Amino acid sequence: MIKFFRKIRQDLLKENKTKKYFKYAVGEIILVVIGILIALQINNWNENRKSNAILKNYYSQIVEDLKQDYNLINSRISSLETNIKIYEDFKEDFQNQTSLKAAVIRTTKLDAPFGYLEFNSNTIKTLSTTGDIKRIPEYIRNKLITLIYIQDNVSNTAQINNEMFLKEMMNASRLGYNQTNRFIEKENFDDSYPLLNALKIEDNYREIALIVKAAFKFKNVNEVVQLNTLKGGKAYIHNLYNIINKELDGLYKSIESITYDNNSLMFLYTEGKSVDKIIAFIKQQDRESTVYNISENEINLLGYHIMNSIKQPKEALKVFRFNTExxxxxxxxxxxxGECLLRMGDKENAIKAYKKSLELNTDNQNAIEVLSELKLEQQ
Structure with missing residues (x-):
C-alpha cells in the first residue's frame, strides 16, 4: 500500500504536475490524521468502557455494603427503641419501690449491653487508600466520604460510651453488684477494699442503687442520641443507595424491598401481609419442605419487630401466642x-407463661429473675 502511494507521488512529480502533487500530499496527510484520530477515539472508547466497567463494579460493591449497613441500622434502631421503652418503664417503677434491695433488683428489667456498631465500609476505605475513589464523580464521592465520617463517629461514640458505662458498673460490682444477673451477692464483694470489708453487704444497697441508676440513665441518654443519629444515617444511606442505583440504571430493587430475604416472615410483613394472614400462611406450610423460614426464632423476630418497632403489642401478642402453639x-x-403479656400488664398470664418456660428449661435465668421480681412485688 505504501509503495502504491509512493508511485503515485513519483508519477506526479515526473509529469511536473506539482499542483496536483501538493493536493494529493495534503489529502494523504488528512487521511493519516483522520486515521490517527479514529484510532485515538477507539482507544479512548475502550479505555472509557474499561473505566465504566470498573466504576460499576465499585458501585455494586458499595451497594452491597449499603444494604448490609441498612439492615444493621434497622436492627439497632429496633433494639434501641426497645431499650428506651424499657428504661422509661423502669424509671417509674424504680421510684415506687419501698426498699433499696427491691430497687436494685428492679434493674434486672434493663438491658445492660451497650453494643458496638461495625459498619461495612471496606469498599469505600479501599477506594480511598488506592486512590480509585477519584474515579467516582465528585458529588457521589463527597457523599461517600460524609457517610464514612458519620459511621466512624457513631461507632467511636458508642465505644467510648460503652467503656464509661462499664466503668460505672464495675464500681457497683465492687460493692457486691453482679453484672451478669444484677442481683446482690455476698461472693461478689470485693475483698481488695479493706474499708468495705467491715461493712455488711446490705450497707451498700443505697450506693449500688445510685450508681446503677446513674449508669443506666447515662446509657439511656446516649441511646436516645444514637437512635436519632442512626435514623438520620438510615435516611442518608437510603438517599445514597438511590443515587448509586441510578448510576447503575436501576439494576437493584429499592433498598426497602431487599432489607429482608424474600423467604422471611419479615418480608411478608413489610409487603403488607397482616399478622392473621401470616399465621394462616405458616399453618399451611409443610415444615419439612417449605422454602419459607418458619423457625421459632423467625416467628419470634416478627413478634418483637411488631411489639418494639411498630408499637402494636396486641398484634405482637398474636404472634407470640401462636409461636407457643x-x-x-x-x-x-x-x-x-410472657414478656409480651407483662408488657401489656397481664401479670397473671405472664407468670403462667414464664412458669411454663421454666418447666421446659430449668436453667432459663430470665424466667427465674422475672418470676422472682413478680413474687417480690406481691409481698
Whole structure:
C-alpha cells in the first residue's frame, strides 16, 4: 500500500504536475490524521468502557455494603427503641419501690449491653487508600466520604460510651453488684477494699442503687442520641443507595424491598401481609419442605419487630401466642409470650407463661429473675 502511494507521488512529480502533487500530499496527510484520530477515539472508547466497567463494579460493591449497613441500622434502631421503652418503664417503677434491695433488683428489667456498631465500609476505605475513589464523580464521592465520617463517629461514640458505662458498673460490682444477673451477692464483694470489708453487704444497697441508676440513665441518654443519629444515617444511606442505583440504571430493587430475604416472615410483613394472614400462611406450610423460614426464632423476630418497632403489642401478642402453639416444647417461645403479656400488664398470664418456660428449661435465668421480681412485688 505504501509503495502504491509512493508511485503515485513519483508519477506526479515526473509529469511536473506539482499542483496536483501538493493536493494529493495534503489529502494523504488528512487521511493519516483522520486515521490517527479514529484510532485515538477507539482507544479512548475502550479505555472509557474499561473505566465504566470498573466504576460499576465499585458501585455494586458499595451497594452491597449499603444494604448490609441498612439492615444493621434497622436492627439497632429496633433494639434501641426497645431499650428506651424499657428504661422509661423502669424509671417509674424504680421510684415506687419501698426498699433499696427491691430497687436494685428492679434493674434486672434493663438491658445492660451497650453494643458496638461495625459498619461495612471496606469498599469505600479501599477506594480511598488506592486512590480509585477519584474515579467516582465528585458529588457521589463527597457523599461517600460524609457517610464514612458519620459511621466512624457513631461507632467511636458508642465505644467510648460503652467503656464509661462499664466503668460505672464495675464500681457497683465492687460493692457486691453482679453484672451478669444484677442481683446482690455476698461472693461478689470485693475483698481488695479493706474499708468495705467491715461493712455488711446490705450497707451498700443505697450506693449500688445510685450508681446503677446513674449508669443506666447515662446509657439511656446516649441511646436516645444514637437512635436519632442512626435514623438520620438510615435516611442518608437510603438517599445514597438511590443515587448509586441510578448510576447503575436501576439494576437493584429499592433498598426497602431487599432489607429482608424474600423467604422471611419479615418480608411478608413489610409487603403488607397482616399478622392473621401470616399465621394462616405458616399453618399451611409443610415444615419439612417449605422454602419459607418458619423457625421459632423467625416467628419470634416478627413478634418483637411488631411489639418494639411498630408499637402494636396486641398484634405482637398474636404472634407470640401462636409461636407457643406451633412450638409448644420450645422454652423461649413461652418466655417471649410472657414478656409480651407483662408488657401489656397481664401479670397473671405472664407468670403462667414464664412458669411454663421454666418447666421446659430449668436453667432459663430470665424466667427465674422475672418470676422472682413478680413474687417480690406481691409481698
Amino acid at each position: 406451633f412450638y409448644p416444647d420450645a422454652f423461649n417461645t413461652h418466655d417471649s409470650y
